[in-house]
Amino acid sequence: MxxxxxxxxxxxxxxxxxxxxxxxxxxxxxxxxxxxxxxAQEIDLAALDDFAVRSRVYASDGSLLATLHGxxxxxxxxxxxxxxxxxxxxxxxxxxxxxxxxxxxxxxxxxxxxxxxxxxxxxxxxxxxxxxxxxxxxxxxxxxxxxxxxxxxxxxxxxxxxxxxxxxxxxxxxxxxxxxxxxxxxxxxxxxxxxxxxxxxxxxxxxxxxxxxxxxxxxxxxxxxxxxxxxxxxxxxxxxxxxxxxxxxxxxxSAPLPVDRCSTGTPRPAGCRDEIELPPPDDYFVENVKQQLLDDPRLGATRDERIERVFGGGLRIYTTLDPRMQFAAELAHAQGVPKNDKGVTAAMVTVENSTGAVRALVGGPGYDSYKYDIATHPPGQPTGSAFKVFTLLTALEQGNQPNDTIGGGGAFKCPGCSKNPYVVSGAGGTLTSVTARSSNGAFVRLAQVLGIPNVVETARKLGVTSELPPVPALTLGPREITPLEMASAVSAIPNSGVRMPPYFIERVEDRDGKVLLEHESAGEQAVSERSACYARDILQEVVKSGTGTRARLSRQPAGGKTGTAEENFDAWFVGFTPYFTTAVWMGNPDQDISMANLGGVANFGGTYPAMLWRAFNEAVHADRPVGTFPPCPKPDRAGRPVVGRGDNALNGVRIGPDGKPIFGTVPGSGTSRSTTTTTTTTPSSSSTSSPPATTSPEPGPPPGNGPPPSTPGPSGG
Incomplete structure (x- = not known):
């Protein structure tokens, strides 16, 4: 019923x-x-196309990186x-x-x-x-x-x-x-x-x-x-x-039905054909691109408007990523981090010196399992001695030259510090030699001679945004900086002092091909060409004979700086070629874990990070012409004790009534330096000569494919 x-x-x-x-x-x-x-009056035909269309993200060679849709x-x-x-x-x-x-x-x-x-x-x-x-x-x-x-x-x-x-x-x-x-x-x-x-x-x-x-x-x-x-x-x-x-x-x-969704990346699901290029899963680089677009007011006044535009606007997003370099970075990362139970991983990022374009990015152990991007997300990681690059540039900006000398470590006043005086060891020498050896004592003294706020100012000019308190230990890198900021900052050195801000997106077009966003070059002369040139030659000595010898390349000139944070918690190598600058960080991103025994050796910036950097750059530069750097201007005087805008007395220099330096004893080096004796030094823009040191560093072995040595590298590396 x-x-x-x-x-x-x-x-x-x-x-x-x-x-x-x-x-x-x-x-x-x-x-x-x-x-x-x-x-029904005349229909606005544009309304028929007012539906969400996925956006596409392309690499620098035009290959598909990702599709973005809601x-x-x-x-x-x-x-x-x-x-x-x-x-x-x-x-x-x-x-x-x-x-x-x-x-x-x-x-x-x-x-x-x-x-x-x-x-x-x-x-x-x-x-x-x-x-x-x-x-x-x-x-x-x-x-x-x-x-x-x-x-x-x-x-x-x-x-x-x-x-x-x-x-x-x-x-x-x-x-x-x-x-x-x-x-x-x-x-x-x-x-x-x-x-x-x-x-x-x-x-x-x-x-x-x-x-x-x-x-x-x-x-x-x-x-x-x-x-x-x-x-x-x-x-x-x-x-x-x-x-x-x-x-x-x-x-x-009788044809078989689909058994899985095929619109995801590798590995391709069973039963899915391979006639089309499917985008890979999201990765660190694509995530950076998405977040930059969602933060750009040119794509909408509100975040909701930008979300609708990015994920449903049919945008064509052309990026800076070089797929070949990205593959080399991922391979070097996979092979360069030793197997361990400490949670130690690596992050690395490469920028093009002349443009600032980010060409490769590995943000951590893998986006599928660890989405936090160590390479780009603030606050970053303690840089260790890699921060000394900013102190070195400050010294050169204040008129000093590679063969000028600085005293070694000692006891330094540190108002407000838990330990006062602040005591640090490490021999003095020329700017070239103390950088190659990464002498902590010499750089703590150097920073105070120059004026620590001036070192902070140099770092700011080169794009460092982290908090940098002006304390004596600052030059030893206790503060966190991201690998992206470090790579970008150091890239100004091989680029004649011009810093090109890092960027990921070349241009964005709407579904009709109209350009909505386009990158515009915005380089700034962060340091003088002279200072950058001298720093470049000094940092090449780090790779040739100092703490970074494991980063030496077979065909390309290279320079860089090692860095090892306190108790081996963090290890860095930030280096450049005539083409690119790459920052490599290694450590545990979630907690302080000592790498004093990693893969059977003590891990310093000059061991695994330098070797990873070398493996990547050998692959990237294999088919590139051998690059060259322009020669630096010859020093216009003989070497002398470093003079700065801070406490010159720390380097045995007094300032006379006329404002000119009066040279005397160089503390910490055990040697008397006067205007008479320094005039006998042979001028050289990349001199590695140094006064007698209190310690004799053990240089690293020549680069090779074998395991790193069991003995640690030189101090400060």
């Missing part, structure tokens, strides 16, 4: 809806035309790219009379009424593809009531007057939902088969046609039996229309 009542109610309700629809739809031709003009994954394609079997199948199921009606199919409406009555409910609506497009793109209303129909039908009739059938079909095929987040036939082809839409035939087209009415219930991965039956029904519909034979339908119906 209940079923009978339900049937009667359904028939009556359906009849009322149909009758109302027919009243609205079947007046005389003149009345219908009048209704169209009254209810809930809607869509890539519009022209109708000419859609195979006829796909068109045939979708038209057979959704609107067989598409090319014969004028936007509304009254026969289909009648057939829907019959089906609804037989089913005991509203199962079909009789809408044409034109009506579906209007509903989804213009009305955005999925209800099944008379009010929507009275709005939908006039708009469908009007749309048929403004667009051709092929234009309507193309827009529909790019807008319709096929499940699994795939909107449009291209995204569906990628999602279910891992191919471009051109590769689809009748078997695939029939499944897509089946999915349109209920993408969830007929999902081939979750509900293969239902999907199989619906695909078979679509193929039988093609047979009834005479499009394919029964034999063809049987063959297509």
């Amino acid at each position: 209940r079923k009978f009542v339900l049937l009667v109610v359904t028939i009556c309700a359906t009849g009322v809806v149909l009758a109302g629809s027919l009243v609205a739809l079947v007046p005389s031709a003149g009345e219908l035309a009048s209704s169209v003009h009254a209810q 809930p809607e994954n869509r890539e519009p394609v022209p109708l000419s790219r859609v195979p006829q079997p796909v068109i045939d199948a979708i038209l057979a199921v959704e609107d067989a009379n598409f090319y014969r009606h004028n936007g509304v199919d009254f026969r289909a409406i009648g057939r829907a009424l019959s089906e609804n009555v037989a089913a005991g409910g509203v199962e079909q609506g009789g809408s044409t593809i034109t009506q579906q497009l209007v509903k989804n793109a213009l009305l955005r209303d999925s209800s099944r009531d008379l009010d929507r129909k009275t709005k939908e039908i006039p708009l469908a009739l009007r749309l048929e007057q403004q667009l051709s059938k092929d234009e309507i079909l193309e827009k529909y095929l790019n807008a319709v939902y096929f499940g699994s987040g795939a909107y449009g036939v291209q995204a569906a082809a990628e999602t279910y088969w891992g191919v471009d839409v051109e590769q689809l035939g009748y078997a695939e087209g029939a499944l897509l046609a089946a999915l349109i009415s209920n993408p969830v219930q007929y999902d081939p991965i979750r509900h293969p039996e239902r999907a199989y039956e619906q695909r078979r029904a679509a193929l039988e519909r093609l047979v009834s229309l005479g499009t394919i034979s029964q034999e063809d339908a049987t063959r297509y119906g």
Whole structure:
């Protein structure tokens, strides 16, 4: 009895809806035309394209790095790219009379009424593809009531007057939902088969046609039996229309269904073909690109607007990443970090000296397991002696030269420090020799002679944003700085003192090719060309004969600075060639873990980080011409004790009433230096001569492929 009542109610309700629809739809031709003009003015065709389109991220060589999309994954394609079997199948199921009606199919409406009555409910609506497009793109209303129909039908009739059938079909095929987040036939082809839409035939087209009415219930991965039956029904519909034979339908119906989503990266899921390039999973570089776009007000006044633009605006995002260099970085990272149970990993970033373009980035052990980007996210990691680069540049900026001398360690005043005086050891010598040996004592003295605030100012000019308290230990690198900032800062040295701010994005275009954002070169002369040149020669000595010998390259000139933080918690090598500057950090990013025994050796900046840096740069420079650096200006005087804008007495120099230095004893070196004795020194822009030192450093071995030595490198490295 209940079923009978339900049937009667359904028939009556359906009849009322149909009758109302027919009243609205079947007046005389003149009345219908009048209704169209009254209810549907000229349609803004741009509204039909106002749907989310995924954005694409490209590497510097044009290869695809990533696709960015929200809930809607869509890539519009022209109708000419859609195979006829796909068109045939979708038209057979959704609107067989598409090319014969004028936007509304009254026969289909009648057939829907019959089906609804037989089913005991509203199962079909009789809408044409034109009506579906209007509903989804213009009305955005999925209800099944008379009010929507009275709005939908006039708009469908009007749309048929403004667009051709092929234009309507193309827009529909790019807008319709096929499940699994795939909107449009291209995204569906990628999602279910891992191919471009051109590769689809009748078997695939029939499944897509089946999915349109209920993408969830007929999902081939979750509900293969239902999907199989619906695909078979679509193929039988093609047979009834005479499009394919029964034999063809049987063959297509036996084709295997998709068993996994194919729109993810490597490894490619089983059953997915490899005709198209699928984007890899998100990585550290792509995440940086996304966050920069989401923070850029040029893409929208609010963050919500920017999210909509980035993930649904169809942007084409061209980046600086060099895939070949990225591969070399990942390989060097994988092979250069010894297996350990300490949680020790590495991060590295490479910038192009002349432009600031970020060419390679490894932010940690792997984005899939550790999403925090050690290479770029502040506050960074303690730099150890790598920070001495800023002190060295400050000395050169204040008029000192590579063969000028600085005393060694001792006891230094440290107001407000837990230990006062601050005691540090390390022999003195020339700026070249104390840098090559990475003498802590000499650099603590040097920073105070120059004025520690001046060292901070140099670091700021080179792009360091971290907090840098002006304490004596600052030059030894206790403060955190990111590898990206370190690479960018040091890159000014081989670039004649010009710092090019690091950047990831070359330009961004909208879906129509209009340029929305474009990188503009913004180099600044951070230090003088003279200072940068002298620093470059000094830092090459670090690689030739100092703490960084394991970074020595076979074909390219190279310079850099090692760094090891307190108790071997952090180890660095920041080095440059004529082309690129790369910062390598190694340690445990989550807690302080000593690397005094890592892979059987004590890990300093001059061991594993330098070796990792070398492996990467050997690969990157293998097919590049041997670079050269321009010669530095010859020193205009003989070497002398360093003079600075701080406490010159710490280096045995008094300032006379006329403001000129009066040279005397150099504390810490055990040697008396006077204007008379220093004039006998042979001038040299890269001199490594030094006064007698209190310790004799053990230089590292020449670079090679064997394991690092078991003995630690020189102090401070």
